[in-house]
Amino acid sequence: xxxxxxxxxxxxxxxxxxxxxxxFVVIGAFLAYGLTRxxxxxxxxxLDRPAPEFELPPIPGRDDHGFSRADLGGEPMLVNxxxxxxxxxxxxxxxxxxxxxxxxxxxxxxxxxxRAEDALAWLAELGDPFTYVGWDFKGRVGIxxxxxxxxxxxxxxxxxxxxxxQVGQMTPRVVNEVILPLxxxxxxx
Amino acid sequence: xxxxxxHFALVLAFAVALVQGTVPLLGAARRDPVLTGIAPYAAVxxxxxxxxxxxxxxxxxxxxxxxxxxxFENSHSSKPLFYKVTGTWxxxxxxxxxWVWILTLFGAGVAVFGRRLPPTFLARVLAMQGLIAxxxxxxxxxxxxxxxxxxxxxxxxxxxNPILQDPGLxxxxxxxxxxxxxxSTAYSFAMxxxxxxxxxxxxxxxxxPWVLVAWLFLTVGIAxxxxxxxxxxxxGGWWFWDPVENSSFMPWLxxxxxxxxxxxxxxxxxxxxxxxxxxxxTFALSLLGTxxxxxxxxxxxxxxxxxxxxxxxxxxxxxxxVGGSLTLFAIRAPAMQGGSLFAPISREGALVLNNLLLSTAxxxxxxxxxxxxxxxxxxxxxxxxxxxxFNATFVPLMIPLLLALPIGTMLxxxxxxxxxxxxxxxxxxxxxxxxxAGYLALFDWRGVLAAFGYALAAWLVVGSLLELAGRIALxxxxxGRSWSRFKGLPRSxxxxxxxxxxxxxxxxxxxxTTSGQIERILxxxxxxxxxxxxxxxxxxxxxxxxxxxxxxxxxxxxxxxxGELVAEIHSERRFYPVEGQTTTEAGIDTTLWRDLYxxxxxxxxxxxARTVRLYFNPLVVWLWGGLVVMAIGGLVSLSDRRxxxxxxxxxxxxxxxAGG
Numbered sequence: 001x002x003x004x005x006x007x008x009x010x011x012x013x014x015x016x017x018x019x020x021x022x023x024f025v026v027i028g029a030f031l032a033y034g035l036t037r038x039x040x041x042x043x044x045x046x047l048d049r050p051a052p053e054f055e056l057p058p059i060p061g062r063d064d065h066g067f068s069r070a071d072l073g074g075e076p077m078l079v080n081x082x083x084x085x086x087x088x089x090x091x092x093x094x095x096x097x098x099x100x101x102x103x104x105x106x107x108x109x110x111x112x113x114x115r116a117e118d119a120l121a122w123l124a125e126l127g128d129p130f131t132y133v134g135w136d137f138k139g140r141v142g143i144x145x146x147x148x149x150x151x152x153x154x155x156x157x158x159x160x161x162x163x164x165x166q167v168g169q170m171t172p173r174v175v176n177e178v179i180l181p182l183x184x185x186x187x188x189x
Numbered sequence: 190x191x192x193x194x195x196h197f198a199l200v201l202a203f204a205v206a207l208v209q210g211t212v213p214l215l216g217a218a219r220r221d222p223v224l225t226g227i228a229p230y231a232a233v234x235x236x237x238x239x240x241x242x243x244x245x246x247x248x249x250x251x252x253x254x255x256x257x258x259x260x261f262e263n264s265h266s267s268k269p270l271f272y273k274v275t276g277t278w279x280x281x282x283x284x285x286x287x288w289v290w291i292l293t294l295f296g297a298g299v300a301v302f303g304r305r306l307p308p309t310f311l312a313r314v315l316a317m318q319g320l321i322a323x324x325x326x327x328x329x330x331x332x333x334x335x336x337x338x339x340x341x342x343x344x345x346x347x348x349x350n351p352i353l354q355d356p357g358l359x360x361x362x363x364x365x366x367x368x369x370x371x372x373s374t375a376y377s378f379a380m381x382x383x384x385x386x387x388x389x390x391x392x393x394x395x396x397x398p399w400v401l402v403a404w405l406f407l408t409v410g411i412a413x414x415x416x417x418x419x420x421x422x423x424x425g426g427w428w429f430w431d432p433v434e435n436s437s438f439m440p441w442l443x444x445x446x447x448x449x450x451x452x453x454x455x456x457x458x459x460x461x462x463x464x465x466x467x468x469x470x471t472f473a474l475s476l477l478g479t480x481x482x483x484x485x486x487x488x489x490x491x492x493x494x495x496x497x498x499x500x501x502x503x504x505x506x507x508x509x510x511v512g513g514s515l516t517l518f519a520i521r522a523p524a525m526q527g528g529s530l531f532a533p534i535s536r537e538g539a540l541v542l543n544n545l546l547l548s549t550a551x552x553x554x555x556x557x558x559x560x561x562x563x564x565x566x567x568x569x570x571x572x573x574x575x576x577x578x579f580n581a582t583f584v585p586l587m588i589p590l591l592l593a594l595p596i597g598t599m600l601x602x603x604x605x606x607x608x609x610x611x612x613x614x615x616x617x618x619x620x621x622x623x624x625x626a627g628y629l630a631l632f633d634w635r636g637v638l639a640a641f642g643y644a645l646a647a648w649l650v651v652g653s654l655l656e657l658a659g660r661i662a663l664x665x666x667x668x669g670r671s672w673s674r675f676k677g678l679p680r681s682x683x684x685x686x687x688x689x690x691x692x693x694x695x696x697x698x699x700x701x702t703t704s705g706q707i708e709r710i711l712x713x714x715x716x717x718x719x720x721x722x723x724x725x726x727x728x729x730x731x732x733x734x735x736x737x738x739x740x741x742x743x744x745x746x747x748x749x750x751x752g753e754l755v756a757e758i759h760s761e762r763r764f765y766p767v768e769g770q771t772t773t774e775a776g777i778d779t780t781l782w783r784d785l786y787x788x789x790x791x792x793x794x795x796x797x798a799r800t801v802r803l804y805f806n807p808l809v810v811w812l813w814g815g816l817v818v819m820a821i822g823g824l825v826s827l828s829d830r831r832x833x834x835x836x837x838x839x840x841x842x843x844x845x846x847a848g849g
Contacts, residue, residue: 017519024512124790
């Protein structure tokens with residue numbers, strides 16, 4: 001009787017000390033899950049399927065009609081998901097500019113969870129490579145596109161199908177070795 | 190050839206680390222002085238070997254030896270020498286060499302300065318350092334080898350990301366690593382204590398200098414990173430709650446908590462298992478940061494290239510190091526009964542409050558950083574957590590911490606006299622009220638939050654100085670005697686006051702920048718004039734300039750006040766042909782009171798008009814200044830002779846010891 005009470009008391013004393021290792025097990029499980037999921041791969045549900053239906057208003061103050069499903073197709077193009085608060089977007093922006101202005105590729109923008117005045121200031125400062133920009137203030141359309149974080153860039157073919165997704169910052173290597181050859185190939189089809 | 194020798198040195202270092210990680214443990218268990226005695230020699234040998242390996246890699250960078258794959262991928266012959274050297278750690282593999290070098294530097298440091306530690310304890314500490322090195326050397330040799338050759342050697346390299354070619358960022362990684370790799374010592378001391386089954390005030394005293402060193406380097410490292418983000422990213426912000434920033438900030442928060450709880454352990458023999466836990470967690474969070482940056486789990490501007498194989502390896506290291514230590518903690522810590530009791534209102538109580546708030550703050554940052562990952566694992570939903578979350582959770586936790594700080598430093602141990610302390614702080618209360626009222630009356634009657642921020646800063650600074658004044662009985666005894674009391678104060682007390690005043694200065698900078706930043710975005714033609722916060726800003730136009738490895742468009746501005754030239758400011762857009770990238774260099778004129786921060790943007794039309802972004806940032810330099818003052822506080826505290834285990838024992842004590 002006394003022995004069980006004592007061991008129960010000992011157990012009560014023990015459990016707070018077990019807490020850290022239990023918390024760590026949970027965190028470790030999430031980290032392990034994080035490794036199984038390659039963020040650079042598009043969820044297979046969307047790859048080679050037509051882009052989802054969507055319709056977005058323009059950024060208030062930018063002179064276009066917004067961006068919707070109807071703007072996709074006709075020619076291969078890029079859809080760049082960006083936000084003024086996103087640091088890597090700033091780093092990759094010169095490359096997007098180059099693709100639009102020097103390579104003559106149509107680039108549409110999805111402005112993700114951004115304040116209109118910040119987004120406009122950003123475009124004014126760094127240059128505006130976009131034909132159409134949709135203002136996804138609440139991030140709803142981003143979810144339909146399976147946006148994991150900004151920046152992300154999609155390659156959409158002439159039939160409006162998503163054929164490639166770049167997660168994270170675009171680099172010169174990705175542009176030269178993946179994006180440009182892919183666009184060339186799509187143009188020939 | 191040198192590079193092969195460097196590679197070989199690393200393999201040797203791995204072998205030495207294996208010996209260092211096992212033999213001394215055996216020696217400590219068997220009380221065998223020969224086996225424990227190996228540890229210091231192994232630690233120093235390991236340090237020399239890794240130093241040689243690092244030097245070999247730096248040499249390959251300096252001489253632009255592109256037959257080395259790592260040099261080819263990350264350097265270019267046209268890069269200035271300084272960036273050739275610092276480019277060594279501008280990539281995953283090279284930065285790991287630096288990481289391990291710093292690990293062995295601390296190991297050798299403990300071996301050299303810790304000769305007075307009990308032999309079994311020293312052996313166990315060094316064995317832990319050895320085991321950590323085994324893990325990371327294996328990681329380097331198996332998955333991330335910087336010492337591989339290319340055949341044939343390419344003519345020139347691919348270059349270093351231009352955004353990294355910057356003095357602030359070149360020095361940021363070494364400081365950061367000195368900080369969070371330095372926390373490995375806290376981990377090793379904690380593990381050794383758990384293995385010995387003994388934690389007492391002298392343990393806390395041995396631990397303290399190492400934690401202080403790591404903490405002050407981490408403080409400087411974070412300050413450098415934030416300063417870099419401020420001037421290089423070109424939008425006037427200084428902290429973005431980016432996952433990678435968070436992963437350096439979490440060890441800092443817990444390390445700060447550890448510094449404070451170790452005081453309680455040292456002075457009052459209480460909070461034993463809690464201090465041990467903090468020591469483990471500080472390094473665990475450093476390792477978690479390493480994992481997040483290098484595994485590609487989270488995408489960020491700082492992240493190195495994604496490679497799941499590496500991620501699995503580091504996760505394995507994390508599981509062994511953190512899981513193992515926390516399990517040992519769960520087994521051994523319950524036996525470590527806390528020492529003396531104390532009333533809730535006491536110095537101990539205040540330090541417990543400090544620890545609770547700091548660790549809760551760490552938990553909120555950790556939650557915000559990992560939440561997107563956890564949510565996706567559980568529900569498949571994809572979200573991102575931004576600054577609003579952190580501002581809403583982190584800031585409210587810091588306010589009670591800062592409010593309680595001056596009170597806590599004045600409470601006495603065991604049982605404090607709260608009304609007495611409050612009456613001693615009446616000047617600080619008055620100063621804060623005056624500052625708040627003055628701000629509202631003179632600057633901005635609606636700026637209640639800003640007024641609160643300044644009042645908080647005044648409370649910290651005046652409160653800390655009052656505590657110091659109390660110690661030396663300023664104005665209560667003749668000034669000469671106060672001065673001699675001041676000179677006799679322990680350095681750790683001065684260090685504390687300095688660090689707390691630094692925190693106050695930091696708060697001033699944060700408040701001013703957050704509430705007082707003025708931003709103007711407009712299109713300017715050469716010769717146009719505009720106004721910004723009482724300055725006339727004249728845009729003189731854009732010229733071209735050639736740098737060593739870039740071509741720059743250079744915009745020139747003049748800032749005038751009442752017609753008089755205050756500063757000529759240049760902002761550049763640099764194009765790096767090798768890397769094919771453009772960077773923006775903000776033009777910044779800094780004084781103690783404000784920064785004028787100008788950025789030129791893209792061309793508008795064909796006439797040479799430019800979008801420009803003009804910022805007026807009041808007191809922004811106080812922000813980093815405050816952090817530097819905090820680090821200086823750490824340095825002052827470090828010079829306290831009680832902390833130097835090897836410091837000569839006062840003659841009186843030696844005589845007593847000899848007599849006894």
